[in-house]
Amino acid sequence: xxxxxxxxxxxxxxxxxxxxxxxxxxxxxxxxxxxxxxxxxxxxxxxxxxxxxxxxxxxxxxxxxxxxxxxxxxxxxxxxxxxxxxxxxxxxxxxxxxxxxxxxxxxxxxxxxx
Amino acid sequence: xxxxxxxxxxxxxxxxxxxxxxxxxxxxxxxxxxxxxxxxxxxxxxxxxxxxxxxxxxxxxxxxxxxxxxxxxxxxxxxxxxxxxxxxxxxxxxxxxxxxxxxxxxxxxxxxx
Numbered sequence: 001x002x003x004x005x006x007x008x009x010x011x012x013x014x015x016x017x018x019x020x021x022x023x024x025x026x027x028x029x030x031x032x033x034x035x036x037x038x039x040x041x042x043x044x045x046x047x048x049x050x051x052x053x054x055x056x057x058x059x060x061x062x063x064x065x066x067x068x069x070x071x072x073x074x075x076x077x078x079x080x081x082x083x084x085x086x087x088x089x090x091x092x093x094x095x096x097x098x099x100x101x102x103x104x105x106x107x108x109x110x111x112x113x114x
Numbered sequence: 115x116x117x118x119x120x121x122x123x124x125x126x127x128x129x130x131x132x133x134x135x136x137x138x139x140x141x142x143x144x145x146x147x148x149x150x151x152x153x154x155x156x157x158x159x160x161x162x163x164x165x166x167x168x169x170x171x172x173x174x175x176x177x178x179x180x181x182x183x184x185x186x187x188x189x190x191x192x193x194x195x196x197x198x199x200x201x202x203x204x205x206x207x208x209x210x211x212x213x214x215x216x217x218x219x220x221x222x223x224x225x226x227x
Contacts, residue, residue, distance in 0.1 A: 032213040043118075043205055043218030044157075051213070089157065093213045100213045101170070102147070106156040 002026050006090045006105035013080055013112050021075040021108045023064075023090035031094035033057075033066055033073040038087045038107070047075075047088070085112045116140070120206050120219035128227050132194040135222045138187055139208030147216065148181055148191050149205040157205075163189065196226045 006023040013019060025031065032051045036044040048057030053068035062077045073090060090105040119138040127133055139146050147162040161171040163183045171181070178197070183189040193200055203223045207216040 034215060036216075036218075041220075043220045044207075044216075045218065046215040049215060100145070100209075100211075101162075102159070102216055104157045 002028055002031070002092060002094065002101070002103045004090050004092050004103050004105040006088075006108050008106070009087075009109035011108060011110050013110070015082055015112055015114050016079045017112075019075070019077040019080045019084075019110065021088055021090075021110070023073045023075065023105060024071050025073065025090070025092045025103075027068075027071045029094040031092040033064070034091040034093065035062070035064055035073070035075050036089040036091060036104075038089065040086070044089060080110070080112045082112045082114055085110055118206055118208050118217050118219035120204075120222050122222055123220065124223050124225075126225045126227065127196055129197055130195045131226075132192065133196045133200075133224060133226075135191040135204050135206075135224070137189045137191070137206030137219060139189070139206070140217055141187065143208035143210050143217070144186070145209045145211070146183060146189050147207045147209075148189070149207065151203045151205060151221070152201075160191070193224075196224075198226045200224060201226050 003026045034049045035047040037047045038044045048059040050057040050066035056065045064073050064075045087107045087109050089107045093102045121136045144165050148160040150158045160173045161181045166183045181191045203221045205221045207218045209216045
């Protein structure tokens with residue numbers, strides 16, 4: 001079936017450090033790929049997305065590239081801030097039986113220290 | 115613009131009581147999802163609707179859980195009777211057709227004592 005695997009957290013970094021959160025997905029069909037962010041006490045919100053191979057999604061300094069050859073969609077940011085502390089979810093969404101079923105990873109907690 | 119609206123934000127109840135969670139999706143969205151989030155199991159899809167019709171409820175844990183969507187602007191998730199293991203944050207999300215992003219509500223935190 002469809003699945004998304006992302007690295008376990010927590011990831012703990014100092015401010016201005018480089019961030020990578022790994023995400024791989026099952027290659028069934030031609031999914032759209034997403035990164036969502038969840039701040040404490042809130043719901044998930046879209047951070048960035050990519051809809052086809054080699055697309056790069058970007059937002060707020062975060063980037064992720066849709067890599068079909070490695071079935072990956074790793075999240076990166078060159079310089080993290082304390083305000084980036086949150087839980088990050090990788091997700092895929094593709095057609096199945098005529099309905100677009102979303103699949104989420106387990107989430108990776110990011111803690112950024114000043 | 116109003117996002118997905120969920121109520122109540124917090125609910126504390128005793129084991130055996132009925133719990134009803136409510137969701138108002140974004141106007142114009144035709145798909146609605148109910149998720150449960152816990153530390154142990156992460157984010158679980160419970161059920162989703164397309165055009166008010168339940169498409170897949172295989173994620174509903176057991177018969178104590180039921181969900182309805184009587185019209186395009188309202189959905190409920192009911193737990194009867196509730197148990198302590200149902201304690202979690204329940205999210206509703208909506209989206210329009212295709213493989214686009216989901217829009218989540220702020221969640222309903224349920225505590226069953």
